[in-house]
Each structure stands twice: as structure tokens, then as C-alpha cells.
Amino acid sequence: MYDLFILGQLMDHSMTGYALRKAFSSVVGNEMTISFGSLYPLLDKLAKSGEITLTFEETDNKRPQKVATITKIGQDRFMELALEEVPVNKQTQLTFQMKLNFLHLLNQTQQVKVLKDFQASTLDHLKKLEELRLFLKNNHHMIQADIDDALLLKELQIARTKTQYDWVTALLKRVIKGD
Incomplete structure (x- = not known):
């Protein structure tokens, strides 16, 4: 489910982990967040699978930030996730909310x-x-x-x-x- 969200967000433009976390909260509400302890290992996993690339970019304060960019493999995976059947479980509603957030990509x-x-x-x-x-x-x-x-x-x-x-x-x- 988080894969769907991250890949969907990156379909529009590259983002930092911090920006992805803020986007997640704005889409699903403040009552549910994704911790950095979950987000960064997930970004690393997506990078290892070739779905995203991670690069360090300099910022205005000279502190490098890790920026995630979707790859062609990631774009294909996003479409697969966006169109697959949603299982009935406690995440069903949240998964549909994420899919609705990315309707413009379909x-x-x-x-x-x-x-x-x-x-x-x-x-x-x-x-x-x-x-x-x-x-x-x-x-x-x-x-x-x-x-x-x-x-x-x-x-x-x-x-x-x-x-x-x-x-x-x-x-x-x-x-x-x-x-």
C-alpha cells in the first residue's frame, strides 16, 4: 500500500522523503502517518528493486537531501498496483483513498x-x-x-x-x- 503511494507521488515529480511524508499526511489525514523509520527503508527497498533512484542533492543550507525519482520500472509497477484488486482488510479504505488521489495518472x-x-x-x-x-x-x-x-x-x-x-x-x- 505504501509502495502505491510513494510511486504515485513520484509519477508527477521527484521528492525528498520529508516531502513524501508530508504528502502522505495531507492525503490520508493527520490521524495516520508514516514514520521516517518505515519510509526510508521502503525507499531503499524500492531503489534496490529498480523502481526508483535515490540521489543526494545540495540544498540552500548546504545540507544534502536524499531525493527519490521514479524509473520506468517504477512507473510500470505503479500502474500494476493502481489497477490491481483491493483485498478486503483494515487497509481497504485507505488503499482506495490512495488510488483516488492518483486518478489523474490513469x-x-x-x-x-x-x-x-x-x-x-x-x-x-x-x-x-x-x-x-x-x-x-x-x-x-x-x-x-x-x-x-x-x-x-x-x-x-x-x-x-x-x-x-x-x-x-x-x-x-x-x-x-x-x-
Whole structure:
């Protein structure tokens, strides 16, 4: 998942590790960050695989900075990652957020594929939330107060997921129309 983000960011221009970390926070929000302890080994791994090059460049303060630049191998790998199926796990939503952040790098057919995948994933999640709501309503192992609170939370989760589904559906229509 982090590979997708780093390669996608580098598709537009070369960046330092610090700039990549700031970009990550701006895309996914401040509640989730990538530590330098994770980022720099990942950059080294991508460099060893030939997906990026790392060079040191002088800065205004005469302190060299490591700058990452994507290679042709990295561009191909980005496209592969951007178009592959997203597994259902705790990173599903984040992975789709990253893919959406890079829609501008994809052609219309590729954008439609990513958006249809996101739409289907969202619809599947919505169905599972509805099933959980029904299960809670009929749960005889919980006290009613706990059921009521859990149902309130499910209501919020369903509303968020419906909003997301409506949003991706509208975006998909715009992309198909070519707007």
C-alpha cells in the first residue's frame, strides 16, 4: 500500500522523503502517518528493486537531501498496483483513498475500473453493515441499552457508507461522460 503511494507521488515529480511524508499526511489525514523509520527503508527497498533512484542533492543550507525519482520500472509497477484488486482488510479504505488521489495518472478506462472497484467494495461493505444491524436487532445475548447504542453506531456507519457510495457513483458517471 505504501509502495502505491510513494510511486504515485513520484509519477508527477521527484521528492525528498520529508516531502513524501508530508504528502502522505495531507492525503490520508493527520490521524495516520508514516514514520521516517518505515519510509526510508521502503525507499531503499524500492531503489534496490529498480523502481526508483535515490540521489543526494545540495540544498540552500548546504545540507544534502536524499531525493527519490521514479524509473520506468517504477512507473510500470505503479500502474500494476493502481489497477490491481483491493483485498478486503483494515487497509481497504485507505488503499482506495490512495488510488483516488492518483486518478489523474490513469486514462479514462483505467479510472472507470478503479471507480467501479471502489463502488462495488462500498456496496459490499454497506450490505455487511445492514446484516450486522439486523443481527443486533435480534441479538438475545445483549441487554437492550447496549443494543440501542450499537444500533446508533451502525446507523452512523451506514449513513457514511451510503454517502460514499453516492459520491463514487456520481464521480463514476462524470468520468464515463468525460467531464
